[in-house]
Amino acid sequence: MxxxxxxxxxxxxxxxxxxxxxxxxxxxxxxxxxxxxxxxxxxxxxxxxxxxxxxxxxxxxxxxxxxxxxxxxxxxxxxxxxxxxxxxxxxxxxxxxxxxxxxxxxxxxxxxxxxxxxRWPVKAMTRDERLEHIWSATHDDYRGYAGEDFRPEHRGKRKVMVYGRSGSRFQLLETLSDAQISEKLPVQLRHLPHVQAA
Structure with a gap:
């Protein structure tokens, strides 16, 4: 593969x-x-x-x-x-x-x-690149792998800590919304244009 x-x-x-x-x-x-x-x-x-x-x-x-x-x-x-x-x-x-x-x-x-x-002419990031950066930059205490508290088909997938009005919880990395992604990126990366992977 x-x-x-x-x-x-x-x-x-x-x-x-x-x-x-x-x-x-x-x-x-x-x-x-x-x-x-x-x-x-x-x-x-x-x-x-x-x-x-x-x-x-x-x-x-x-x-x-x-x-x-x-x-x-x-x-x-x-x-x-x-x-x-x-x-x-x-x-x-x-x-x-x-x-x-x-x-x-x-x-x-x-x-x-x-x-x-x-060599891309415009500084930009794809959605996948944003998710990979978040995974790379997140401390081990705030990321991990889905276990028994997730549905069987999601076990073993990457998860990260998210924060909301009801407190903090783990969520699958791949399911983060654009707003959640923006919150987790450093300030200098939040407003880069979205591009499709080449």
Whole structure:
């Protein structure tokens, strides 16, 4: 199964955020009891140059190809971290992505997808990108996975804490309304135009 390529965080991460995003699914039920490659493969986000250089210096890379290198340690199955140095609209930027190396084209397809996404002429976000950012930015105490208190068909899906007049409760991430999404996004992202995924 091929996982969609998706941006999971808006902005440039600092070191703490980068390490947190490396395993943003850490609290999933039945961790490592099945092939979780699809959870990770295709995820990407922007990092700072010093984080990129730090990761290059940790271990000898599995391989280096032009503007990218792959980590020697695999996260799960054939999925590993690939780091990119890309010149986009005249600016050198740095990215982390999870690529499934069972597909030799995966790192190249990812590179093209990142460059295409970051060259959009208008700063905007899709609904899915808004939801992924919310999941990435929410503290573990305020997010989780649906359990016995949800209908059987929803168990295991991602949930986040929402607040209303009657108090706080968990709600499925995918069911958040536009108003709830706006409330959960940082101020600088709330008013970005909505776009359809390309």
């Amino acid at each position: 091929t996982s969609p390529i998706r941006k999971i965080y808006f902005g440039v991460t600092d070191r703490r955020q980068m390490f947190r995003l490396f395993d943003r699914h850490a609290r999933r039920p039945n961790r490592w009891q099945k092939d979780d490659s699809a959870l990770y493969a295709g995820e990407w986000f922007e990092i700072a140059q010093d984080q990129h250089d730090y990761m290059l210096d940790i271990l000898p890379p599995l391989w280096m190809r032009g503007e990218m290198f792959a980590m020697r340690e695999f996260l799960t199955g054939s999925v590993t971290s690939v780091f990119y140095t890309l010149r986009i609209n005249g600016v050198t930027r740095f990215f982390h992505a999870y690529c499934d190396l069972s597909d030799p084209r995966s790192p190249y397809d990812m590179r093209e997808a990142i460059a295409l996404r970051e």
